[in-house]
Amino acid sequence: MQSAARGPSPRVSEAELKCKNDECEFYGNAQWGGYCSKCRKIVASRAAKSESRLRHQHDSFSGHDRSGASYSSSGFSRFEEKRRQQTEKKPKMNVFKKSPSPKEPASCITLAASELEQLKQENASFFRTIDQQVEKDIAATCRSHVDKIAAVAELKSVDELEKQIQQVYKLLVNKMDAFKIYSRLSAEEKDQCLIYAENYIMTCLYTSLFCPPTTEDENKDLIIQNRIRQLSWVNAEHLECKISETEPEVRELVYSAITEILSMDSARAPNEKLSCVVRCCGAIFRLLQVAQGGPASADDFLPALIFVTLKANPPRLKSNINYISRFCNENRLVSGEAAYYFTNLCGAVSFIEGIGAKSVNLPNDEFDQYMSGKVVPVSTWDSALLMCESMRVINEQLTTLEDLEKRNGNTLSTASLLHQEILAFQDDICSKLDALVEQAPLILRPIKEPTELDSENPLTESLPPPIVPQV
Template structure:
């Protein structure tokens, strides 16, 4: 399945489907089965065996008293939890009237796709009080019994999905799917802190093991995986798969399983976009899977195993069994399984070469070239940093000179202004002297004219 000399990863469409040939996508976590077939097999294997009475010949029963008591106690706990979830069968609750049920269904019929806020408003309205009480009781009981095994919690959540969907059995399948996506988001956002990476399972240990495994494979190059883009065309900061790497890392920050699946779908779409830019030919399933392995190795997403198990246990079955999200999640599961079993032949390497890479004794040529490019880039950045420091120093010196020049100009202006004031005072004084001189001359002329006129009159 995994080995190919020219392309390290190859998986056919038939290998992605359920082994029971039901037409849905399987998953390595379910031993190649879909979620429906896996749960049916698990429940069939977990049904309590009938007690075998002692026969008349005195032979002993097939199991001990301790096992019998344990099964009885287990059944009692399950029945207690079910009574807390769905209420006691007696006394019977009043049946919902057909008119109120019709009003509730009419409100949900007008709900827009993806309108989670509108769904909450309808759920909190008086006609939907029965459904709201059902959700509230289920959430409170699940929180109170959060120490149940995680598989039992998963079964209870899936049973709740199924019973809640039966309320809208008259709706089209697409509309029921939209409503159940809102229900899943409401329920699992509240239950995330109780059921994610539960103490009853070993998800945390598997997360650490997977992270160490991915970290030890940091030397794997796109050429080894058969990713269809040449290394020399990709710059250090221009990896075309960077948006896909970012999207798969964001999965751990989401709470609802559908939001985590949306991150997987977003990552896969970015992978196809990168393949379309890097290769002139349309991308096939092998190109997509090898690129997805490359993205997972470069991203090393936090708590990847726990996130995938969380989606498997508490996500809506239709999201994983069919459709675009189911196909992408199945490929992600195959990519993780490939990474866990990765060996030399899968990368077209001999066992000795693979061991040398794992021990750090060998380094791929493409990685050496990239490291050389990184080193050259760092040297260029150091050179640019030195030139920037020199430029800053020159700017500081120029700024000091400019301030000094401005001060000198201001001082010269002050000196010129004072000289101008003095010159203006001198001009004003000279003007006053000239005016006084002219006045004296005019007075003397008038006196002379008066004297001359008086002499003329005396002579007559």
């Protein structure tokens, strides 16, 4: 089963893949701004007309073809944003990254236009409470940084890029401390501005910095994916974690944890990816609370996270982790709750890589058999994941039956116990009664006949005469 298909909710609907022009039936392409090739040509020609004057100025200034193109396309992005506001369409996902590129190279800001718009909308209420000028300034600063980094993204090594991005984050902090328009903001507001700026920059640079071809990330992704697939037989018992796989409430929480960790791949900014991890861990803690009735300690949490990671088999896991650890603001990865959860995820992945017979409490030969796929242990979870609903129901009902049988047995044994008790009680009462009867035996005496004083009876005549009172 492909891991991507496992999640309870599909991540991309077909409508989102269609051309942005509502009347058009073709599929859209991310690199063409979400349009199909036909619609894009029309849109681009319109944009080119409106921006031609600017472009001429710019060309005569720089004389550089590439930057000229990127300039015009940032104008295109502005046009696009306007159009989007009119139509109020849902943002599109960037799915077809490797498809043939359009004739003119587009800047990464244009490519990420829809995601940026989404980011803007998410933060709109926040910026409404503070100065609008702040948002404009952040966006302008970010755009300049993005252009600078995008220009060198293909030339520099990942480590250099990492340093450069971290440097940019520091510059942003310094800027917010130094500039006048930020001086009125509280520490929390500044922090949120900073997060917004980080998300802005990384949303734009995602395509060039995620899983860059200069690294081994892609290979590592494949290795870990295969490894997890090999380990698909591992269940909660092997990991000694307290997840009862048949309980509906627990299963729902496991599903939501899995959905969250799968959604990590579709988020663009490291901060957003990080919050997916946080939400996943939150679901795990909730399910552990259901399972054991109290907050979970690390002893319970890590096995559960490993279990969820194994069952989710998140796509491009290594790339995502490396992307976060390289390009997320270092400060967020050192302290704080998110850092703790991310560290745990790294720990879980490292555990999965090094999993052995010992770590799942199995004898060596049994472990090897499972790993080679010769023997498949029965697991409720696997059948549930194979989308075999009836199998799952059967398994569940078998568990219910077992439970019922046990309870039935209990009832029967209690009933027989009660029966014995009743018998014993009867005997006891009988013997007690007998003893009592023996103590006080019932002796029947002949019935005395009453004497009739007034009758003519020879007996009464022998009696002395009644005493006569003497006066």
